[in-house]
Amino acid sequence: MIRGKVTGRIWSSKHIETLPNGGLLEVETDRGDKLVAFDPLGCAIDESVLITQGSVAAAYFTKLKAPIDALIVGSIDE
């Protein structure tokens, strides 16, 4: 997993059908990269989060084949 800090939120009105409803947060990682992660926890801007990537992230969704390759799995206690 990698650490990151939530920097924003994005919206996508035009999307493929299997994109799950829920928050898509922009995160800046420890490494200075930016990515967009699905947020099942309701995280806020500036919150420190733990992100898992790849097919492991998609496996969180059990009822649909969600096209999600980055998932916030926890908020980091500070």
Add this chain to the structure above:
Amino acid sequence: MIRGKVTGRIWSSKHIETLPNGGLLEVETDRGDKLVAFDPLGCAIDESVLITQGSVAAAYFTKLKAPIDALIVGSIDE
């Protein structure tokens, strides 16, 4: 997922049989990298898009084992 901006389109007349019909767009990502993503949404040049990568991208195709490791999952509202 990562954000990117569509910069072009590519064509491949000589390809393996399982390459799905549809648009293959060149995208420049947030990180300055270039990649080629399958576009199921009909995106235009300069459009901001959200891209998922890896086996999660291939799972979008349910009838064939598509050799697609990057998929545009949405257009980003701006």
Add this chain to the structure above:
Amino acid sequence: MIRGKVTGRIWSSKHIETLPNGGLLEVETDRGDKLVAFDPLGCAIDESVLITQGSVAAAYFTKLKAPIDALIVGSIDE
């Protein structure tokens, strides 16, 4: 796999349900990157460890679909 050195530990009180109980260690890799790996071995700060990444890391968990994409698989003899 990549080599790394344990540099810290993180806690996450607010997390998704499938995050397994157990240590989440911060590791600095050979390449200078930081990542957070699940530790099934009880490693200590400054210990040199071997880390596997991706869906291979999640496959270690047989009873649940753990959202773990980095796993400490061994401590390196020095």
Add this chain to the structure above:
Amino acid sequence: MIRGKVTGRIWSSKHIETLPNGGLLEVETDRGDKLVAFDPLGCAIDESVLITQGSVAAAYFTKLKAPIDALIVGSIDE
């Protein structure tokens, strides 16, 4: 997928049994990285190709579990 240009060919007399017969081409990618991809299309030196990576590449092989994580899926029209 990523774009690349074929720069050479490699041979491996000593290999694991499941390595499929066929061309292994050295490719220099858009990003300046070098990788070795399996070539099912008979591409030539200096040809521009489209490469898919990861488990998606291995899924091309239906009869064996090929240890292939990079596959040329098409030649790019220019």
Add this chain to the structure above:
Amino acid sequence: MIRGKVTGRIWSSKHIETLPNGGLLEVETDRGDKLVAFDPLGCAIDESVLITQGSVAAAYFTKLKAPIDALIVGSIDE
């Protein structure tokens, strides 16, 4: 796949149970990165090898779910 040169060997006395017996070699890749790959071929220091990564590497092991994300698939003829 990526090319690399074997630079050393590592041992891990304290490891998870599913780590397969066999050589764990340190390899320096074409890109200047270091990684540790499982070696089913008995490669020597300074040997040029071809490495596959990710879940494709783990699929080589048919009887156990090996936590191996990098596998030497061949020695490169030079």
